[in-house]
Amino acid sequence: METTNTTTPAMTSKDLVTDQEIRWCPGCGDYSILKQVQTVVPELGIPREDIVFISGIGCSSRFPYYMETFGMHSIHGRASAIASGLKATRPELSVWIVSGDGDSLSIGGNHFIHLLRRNFNVNLLLFNNEIYGLTKGQYSPTSEEGKITKSTPMGSIDHPFNPIALALGAEGSFIARSMDRDPVHLKDMLRRSNAHIGTSLLEIYQNCNVFNDGTFELFTEKSSKKEETIFLENNKPLVFGQNLDKGIMLDGFKPIIVSLENGKYSVNDLWVHDESDLTKAGILSRFFERPVDGTGHLPRPFGVFYENNRACYETGLNDQIEFAKQKKGEGSLDALLKGGETWEIK
Amino acid sequence: MTSNNQVLEKVIIKFAGDSGDGMQLTGTQFTNTAAMFGNDLSTFPDFPAEIRAPQGTIPGVSGFQLHFGSVNIFSPGDFCDVLVAMNAAALKANLANLKKGGTVIVNSDGFDPKNLRLANYFDNVSPLTDGSLEAYRIISIDVTKITKAALADSGLGTKEIDRAKNMFVLGFLYWMYNREMSFTIKFLEDKFSKKPEILAANIKVLHAGYNFGETSETAPTRFTINPAPMPSGIYRNIMGNQATAIGLIAASKKSGLDLFLGSYPITPASDILHELARHKNFGVKTFQAEDEIAAICSAIGASFGGKLGITTSSGPGIALKTEAMGLALMLELPLLIINVQRGGPSTGLPTKTEQSDLFQAVYGRNGEAPIPVIAAKSAADCFETVYEACRIALEYMTPVIFLSDGYIANGSEPWRFPNADQLKPIKVEFTTELNSEKFLPYKRNENLSRPWAIPGTKGLEHRIGGLEKQHETGNISYDPENHEFMVKMRAAKVEKVADSIPDQTIDNGTEKGKILVLGWGSTYGAIKGAVIEARAKGIDVSHAHIRHIVPFPKNLGDLLKNYETVLIPEMNTGQLKSIIRDKFLVPAIGLNKIKGMPFATSEILVKIEELV
Numbered sequence: 041m042e043t044t045n046t047t048t049p050a051m052t053s054k055d056l057v058t059d060q061e062i063r064w065c066p067g068c069g070d071y072s073i074l075k076q077v078q079t080v081v082p083e084l085g086i087p088r089e090d091i092v093f094i095s096g097i098g099c100s101s102r103f104p105y106y107m108e109t110f111g112m113h114s115i116h117g118r119a120s121a122i123a124s125g126l127k128a129t130r131p132e133l134s135v136w137i138v139s140g141d142g143d144s145l146s147i148g149g150n151h152f153i154h155l156l157r158r159n160f161n162v163n164l165l166l167f168n169n170e171i172y173g174l175t176k177g178q179y180s181p182t183s184e185e186g187k188i189t190k191s192t193p194m195g196s197i198d199h200p201f202n203p204i205a206l207a208l209g210a211e212g213s214f215i216a217r218s219m220d221r222d223p224v225h226l227k228d229m230l231r232r233s234n235a236h237i238g239t240s241l242l243e244i245y246q247n248c249n250v251f252n253d254g255t256f257e258l259f260t261e262k263s264s265k266k267e268e269t270i271f272l273e274n275n276k277p278l279v280f281g282q283n284l285d286k287g288i289m290l291d292g293f294k295p296i297i298v299s300l301e302n303g304k305y306s307v308n309d310l311w312v313h314d315e316s317d318l319t320k321a322g323i324l325s326r327f328f329e330r331p332v333d334g335t336g337h338l339p340r341p342f343g344v345f346y347e348n349n350r351a352c353y354e355t356g357l358n359d360q361i362e363f364a365k366q367k368k369g370e371g372s373l374d375a376l377l378k379g380g381e382t383w384e385i386k
Numbered sequence: 387m388t389s390n391n392q393v394l395e396k397v398i399i400k401f402a403g404d405s406g407d408g409m410q411l412t413g414t415q416f417t418n419t420a421a422m423f424g425n426d427l428s429t430f431p432d433f434p435a436e437i438r439a440p441q442g443t444i445p446g447v448s449g450f451q452l453h454f455g456s457v458n459i460f461s462p463g464d465f466c467d468v469l470v471a472m473n474a475a476a477l478k479a480n481l482a483n484l485k486k487g488g489t490v491i492v493n494s495d496g497f498d499p500k501n502l503r504l505a506n507y508f509d510n511v512s513p514l515t516d517g518s519l520e521a522y523r524i525i526s527i528d529v530t531k532i533t534k535a536a537l538a539d540s541g542l543g544t545k546e547i548d549r550a551k552n553m554f555v556l557g558f559l560y561w562m563y564n565r566e567m568s569f570t571i572k573f574l575e576d577k578f579s580k581k582p583e584i585l586a587a588n589i590k591v592l593h594a595g596y597n598f599g600e601t602s603e604t605a606p607t608r609f610t611i612n613p614a615p616m617p618s619g620i621y622r623n624i625m626g627n628q629a630t631a632i633g634l635i636a637a638s639k640k641s642g643l644d645l646f647l648g649s650y651p652i653t654p655a656s657d658i659l660h661e662l663a664r665h666k667n668f669g670v671k672t673f674q675a676e677d678e679i680a681a682i683c684s685a686i687g688a689s690f691g692g693k694l695g696i697t698t699s700s701g702p703g704i705a706l707k708t709e710a711m712g713l714a715l716m717l718e719l720p721l722l723i724i725n726v727q728r729g730g731p732s733t734g735l736p737t738k739t740e741q742s743d744l745f746q747a748v749y750g751r752n753g754e755a756p757i758p759v760i761a762a763k764s765a766a767d768c769f770e771t772v773y774e775a776c777r778i779a780l781e782y783m784t785p786v787i788f789l790s791d792g793y794i795a796n797g798s799e800p801w802r803f804p805n806a807d808q809l810k811p812i813k814v815e816f817t818t819e820l821n822s823e824k825f826l827p828y829k830r831n832e833n834l835s836r837p838w839a840i841p842g843t844k845g846l847e848h849r850i851g852g853l854e855k856q857h858e859t860g861n862i863s864y865d866p867e868n869h870e871f872m873v874k875m876r877a878a879k880v881e882k883v884a885d886s887i888p889d890q891t892i893d894n895g896t897e898k899g900k901i902l903v904l905g906w907g908s909t910y911g912a913i914k915g916a917v918i919e920a921r922a923k924g925i926d927v928s929h930a931h932i933r934h935i936v937p938f939p940k941n942l943g944d945l946l947k948n949y950e951t952v953l954i955p956e957m958n959t960g961q962l963k964s965i966i967r968d969k970f971l972v973p974a975i976g977l978n979k980i981k982g983m984p985f986a987t988s989e990i991l992v993k994i995e996e997l998v
Contacts, residue, residue: 058849059824060861089844094687104849105862110841112690113851114683115713121680125687125695126841128673129646133691133841151683154676357671364666371668373639373806376632379622381569383422386618 051088053078058108064099069220069246073167074106076223080230081109084134091134092126094119096143099174100167100246103138117148120155120164124353127160131354134234135162141182142172145201149181153210158353159238166243168203171252184330189251203243204345205325208318213238215321216344219245221260225271225342232344238352259340272324272343277310280339287311288338295323295338313343321346390607391564396455397611398463399559402480403472403496404441405434405448408552412470413450415556419569420454421623421800424613427454428911429798430462430984435653435737442504447479456612460918461911462797464986470555472496472529474505477513489523491555495530525604529554536594540587550591557595564610567592619802626794627654629768629801630724631661635668636769637776638694641812644669646688647696648681650703653736654792655726658698678706682723686710689719690850692816692840694776698724700792701743702733705750711785712751713852715876718828718836720779720786723757724772727791729982738982739793741907742958747787748936748965754873756880758782759936761789763910766801768794771933777812778883783835789935791957793984794908816840827860834879881937890939895921895928901997902949904974906932906962909955909985916990927994935962943970951997953977955990 056078064070081091091109095101097116104111114122119137127135137155144152144166155164171189172178178191182203186195207215214236218229226244233240245256258268270280270288278288285301287310298305314320324345327338365371399416401409410431417429432449439446453463465485471477473496484490492514499510513519514526533551540547560567571589578585599605624632638645649659649672663672671688675681682697689695697707704725714721727743729735747759758778762771768790775788817837821829827848828836839846848860856863857871894917895902905913910931917929930945932938946952946966952974954963960976967974977993979985 087844089847090842092841104851107849109847111847111849112717113849113853114686115709115852118679118683118710121675121683122687122690124675124680125646125648125673125684126691127687128671128684129644129688129693130691130841150676151680154680357673361666361669361671365669368667371635371639371665373636373668376635376665376668377803377806378620379624379803381418381422382620382622383424384618384620385424385613385616 051082053082055088056081056108058106060105062106063102065250067249068099069169069248070100070103070167072220072223073165073226073244073246074103076226076230077107077165080227080234083231084234086134090132091136093136093138094123094126095138096140096148097174098140098143098172099248100138100140101143117143117146118151120144120148120151123162124155124158124160127162128354128357131161131358135160137162137164139164139166141166141168141170141180141203145181145203145206153206156207156210156212156239156241159211159213159350160354161237161239161352163233163240164242165233166203166241167246168243169246169248169252170255171248173248173251177251202325202328205322205328207241208322208325208346212241212346213348213350214240214344215346216241217243217245217342219256219260219342220247222342229343236347237349259342268339270327270339270341272313272341272345274313274315274344277307277312279307279310290323293323295327297338315344315347318346318348391610392607393610393612395457395611396453396459397468397563397609398451398453398466399468399470400449400451400466400480400483401470402447402449402476403470403552404476405438405446406441407448407472408549409448409450409470409472412552412556413452415570415573416559417452417454417798418573418623419560419565420452421621422569423565424616425454425456425611426459426614426616426800427452428459428462429453430793431796433737440504442473442475442501444475444479444505447476449476449480454611456614458614458616460914461984461987464988470559472555474501474507474513478505478507484522486521487523489525490519491525491527491558493529493551493555494526495528527558527598527604532594532598533591536591537587540583540590542583542587546584546587550587553588553591554595554598557592557597558599561596561599562605562608564608567596616800617802621800621802623798624766624769624801624803625657625796625798626762626765626768626790627657627726627796628661629766630762630772630788630790630795631658633769633772634662634694634696634722634776635665635670636806636809637773637812638668638670639806640809641694641776641780641814643692643694643780643814644671645696646685646693647672647698648675648684648688649673649698650675650678650681652678652700652703654728654795655698655700655703655724657795658724658726678703679710682707682710682714682721685721686714686717686719689714689721690717690841692838694722694780695720696722696724698726700726700728700736701730701746704743704746708751711757712753712755714785715755715757716852716855717850718783719838720783722772722775722779722786722788724788724790726795727789735982737792739791739908739984740957740980740982741791741909742961742980743789744906744935744958744961744965747789754877756877756936758784758786758880758883758934759789760786760934761907761932762794763905763907763931763933765794765797765799767910769801773809774933777810778886780812780814781835781886782833782879782883783838784880789907791908814838816843817846818843820845826858828855829858830875830879834875834882884934884937884940887934887937887939889941890930890932890945893929893931894918896926897945898948899928900926900949901928901951901953901994902946903927903929903953903955903990903994904932904946904962904966905929905955906935909957912985912987912990913955915987916994919987919991920994925994925998932962935965938969943972946970946972946974951975953993953997955979955985955993957984
C-alpha cells in the first residue's frame with residue numbers, strides 16, 4: 041500500500057460516519073466502497089464542511105446518508121445536473137457524485153455525457169453492478185445480452201454499454217476503473233480521481249450479491265483474477281498473468297497477447313501504458329469481451345485509462361464574470377432599471 | 387402645410403410584411419418615438435414560428451400591432467385603424483382585423499402576379515384593383531420603386547437597397563402622425579456607426595418617406611395624438627421578458643445572493659436567458675443546460691449552495707421539470723420556476739399565447755405538492771411580480787412558480803421604473819449556528835420555514851433528499867403519522883405565505899355590486915378597457931385582478947361573495963374558474979378564448995352586456 045507523508049489528518053474515517061443505520065443488504069459491495077471512501081477522504085486535507093456528496097436514486101445513491109458531510113439524495117439520474125449547478129456557483133467545494141449503472145447510464149445518460157464534456161471539477165463514482173437492485177432485479181444498460189432477469193425472462197435483447205468507451209466518446213478528461221473487492225486499488229483510484237482537475241469518472245465494479253451475485257467473479261476471485269485482469273500503470277508495460285508471464289503488444293492497431301516465457305518476447309517489446317494517449321485509451325476501452333471459452337480473449341483493464349488536463353467549465357464561467365466586471369464595472373442596479381432611452385412626464 | 391390636421395385620442399396601427407421586411411423594427415421604432423413623445427401605448431408582436439417561412443406566403447407574415455394614444459391605453463387593441471401591408475400575403479392575413487373605413491397603406495410592388503399567387507389571390511386578380519377594398523381607404527405606394535430611385539446613386543447592391551424600404555414606410559407614417567424623426571435617426575446612427583453608407587441610405591429613405599407624405603398628397607390628412615395624462619415620473623419602454631430578467635437581477639442584488647439561471651432554449655421564454663446572459667457584470671451566471679431537467683436540477687444545485695436558483699421555460703419544458711419541482715419542495719430550498727406560457731397541449735402553438743398552464747402550475751405534480759403560484763398582468767408588471775416571487779421563495783424556503791405568457795413576454799408598454807432604493811429589501815440569512823445539540827435541518831421558524839445551512843458551514847453538515855423525512859431531523863422516515871404530519875406541514879407553510887401578501891383590491895369599480903370581472907395574468911388590459919367602457923355605459927360592473935393564485939389573498943373569498951355574478955375571462959377552458967368554484971363555492975361564470983390570441987376588449991364588453 042502506498043503510504044502518505046502527511047501529518048496526522050485532522051479528520052479520521054470515524055468522523056465521516058453518520059448516525060444513520062446502513063440499509064444495504066449484508067454482503068453488498070457498497071460496504072467496501074463506503075469504507076474505502078471514508079478511509080481516503082480524511083487524507084485529502086479538505087475540511088469536512090467543504091465536502092458534498094450528491095447522489096441520484098438506486099442502492100448506491102443511499103451513500104450520502106452514510107457520509108458525515110453535506111449531502112443530497114436527489115432524484116433518479118439527476119445527480120450530475122445538480123452537482124453541475126452547485127460546482128458552477130461554489131467552485132471551492134469538493135463535490136462527489138455517487139451513482140449507479142441505471143442512474144447514470146440509463147435514466148441519467150444525458151447528464152452523464154454532458155457532465156463529462158463540460159468537465160466540471162467533480163468526482164463521479166459510478167457503481168456498476170450490471171443490474172437494477174433497488175427495484176429488485178431487472179436488467180440494466182450494462183447487463184450482458186441474453187441476461188435472464190424478472191423483466192427479461194427469455195433473456196435480454198439489449199446490447200450493453202461499455203461505460204469506459206462511452207466516457208471517452210463524451211470527451212471525459214479522467215477515466216478509470218476499479219472494483220469493490222480490491223480495497224488497495226480502489227483507494228488509490230479514489231486518490232487519483234480527487235487529484236484530477238476536471239470531471240473524474242471512476243467506474244467501480246460492485247457485486248450485487250442478491251440479484252447479480254458473482255457477475256465480476258472472474259476479475260475478483262483469486263483463482264482467475266491474475267489471468268483475467270490487467271492493472272494499468274502509467275509508463276509501465278502491459279503485463280499480466282498468473283506469474284506475470286503474459287503481455288500485450290500492438291500489432292498495428294490490434295492488441296495481441298504474447299507470452300513472455302518462450303524467449304520470443306520480453307517486457308521491452310510490450311505496449312507501454314501512456315495515460316495521455318487518447319487513441320490507445322480507445323483501444324484499451326475495447327478490452328471488453330466476455331470470456332466465453334476462457335481462451336484467447338483480452339484481460340479486463342483496471343486503473344487509469346486516460347487523463348488529460350483541459351479547462352473546467354466553472355473556471356471559464358467565473359473568468360467571464362470577472363472579465364465582464366473589469367470591462368463594464370460592477371453592475372449598477374439603477375442603471376439597469378433605467379435602461380437606454382427614457383422620458384419624463386411632469 | 388397644405389394637409390388638414392386632425393386630433394385623435396388613440397390609434398391602432400398594424401405593421402405587417404414578410405418576416406424579412408423589418409416590420410418588428412419599424413413597429414418598435416414607431417413605438418419608441420411615440421413613447422418619447424409621451425403617448426401611452428401597448429404593443430403586440432405576432433410572428434411566425436418559422437425563422438424564414440417561404441417569402442411572400444401567408445405563414446411568412448410577421449406583424450407588430452401598436453396601440454397609442456393621448457388617453458390611457460391598456461391593451462394592444464382589437465381592430466386596427468391603419469394596416470401597413472408590405473405585400474399581398476400581409477394584406478390577406480390581416481384584413482379581417484382592420485376596422486371598416488380603416489386605412490390600408492400598401493407597397494404596390496408587393497402585389498405583383500407572383501406575390502398574388504403566393505398569397506392565394508386566385509387568377510392573379512389584385513385586391514387593389516378589383517373593388518374588394520371599397521370599404522377601406524387605400525394608400526398605395528410603390529415603395530420598392532421609390533426606394534430604388536432614392537438610392538440609385540448610393541452604390542449599394544439591390545439587396546441592401548431592398549432592405550431600406552421599411553424606412554420609407556416609417557418616414558411616411560412619421561409624417562402622417564406628425565412625429566419627429568430624431569429618435570430613429572439617433573438609433574440608426576448607433577446601429578450603423580461602422581457602416582456609413584448603410585446609415586446614409588437608411589436616413590435618406592426615411593426622409594424620402596416623410597417628404598413623400600408632404601408633397602404627394604397621397605394622404606390628405608395628418609393626425610395629431612397628444613401626450614397622455616400619465617403619472618409624473620421617468621419612463622422607459624419595456625417588454626415582459628426583459629422586465630422579468632431585470633426583476634430577477636433586482637432580487638439578486640436586494641437579497642445579496644448571486645443569481646444562477648439554469649435554462650434550456652424554448653419559445654417564448656428564451657429572451658429571459660438572452661437578457662440575463664448579457665449582465666454578467668452583476669455576477670449573473672447563466673447555464674444553458676443539456677435539457678429542461680438539467681436546467682432545473684442545476685438551479686436546485688445552486689440553491690443548495692446558497693444562491694438564487696432560477697429556471698425559465700414554457701409549458702412543454704415545465705412538464706419535464708415536474709419531478710425536480712417536487713424534489714425542490716421536499717428539500718425546501720428556494721427556487722424560482724418561470725413559465726412563459728404558450729398555446730398547448732404538447733408542442734402546441736409555440737409563438738402564440740395562452741393561459742392554459744394554470745392547472746399544471748397549481749396541481750401538476752405527483753403527491754401532495756403545493757407550490758406558491760404568482761402571475762404577472764402586463765409587460766411592466768413582470769418586474770414587480772417576479773421580484774415578489776423571489777421574495778416568497780427566499781423568505782419561505784420554497785419553490786415558487788411565476789406565470790407569464792407569450793403575449794406580455796413579447797409585448798411592451800411604458801414603465802415608470804423604480805429606483806433601486808425604492809425596492810423592498812429581501813431578507814436572507816444563512817444559518818451558521820447549531821439549533822439543537824445536533825443540527826436539525828427541518829426545525830421550523832414562525833413562517834414554518836426551515837434553516838438554510840449551506841455547504842461550507844462548519845458543524846452543520848447534514849443530508850437532505852427526496853424521501854419523506856422525519857419532522858425536524860430530516861432523517862428518512864416511513865412512519866405513517868409522520869408522513870401525514872409532514873404533508874400537512876408543507877401545505878401549511880405554503881398557506882402561511884398568505885400572511886405576507888396584500889389583501890385583494892378592486893382595480894376599478896366598487897367593493898360590492900352586480901358583476902365582478904375577475905382576471906389573472908395577461909387578460910388585465912382587455913378586462914380593464916372593457917370594464918371602463920361598461921361603467922361608462924352605466925353598467926354596475928367592477929374589476930379585480932389576482933396576482934397571487936397559490937395562496938390566494940385571505941380576503942378573496944369574502945370579496946367574491948359581494949357580487950351577484952363573477953365573470954372570469956381566461957385564455958383557456960376555465961381553469962381559474964374551476965379553482966375559484968372549488969375553493970369558494972362561488973358560481974363563477976367563464977368567458978373563454980382558446981385561439982392563441984389575447985382577448986379583444988370588445989369580446990369582454992359584449993359578455994358583460996349579456997350578463998346585465
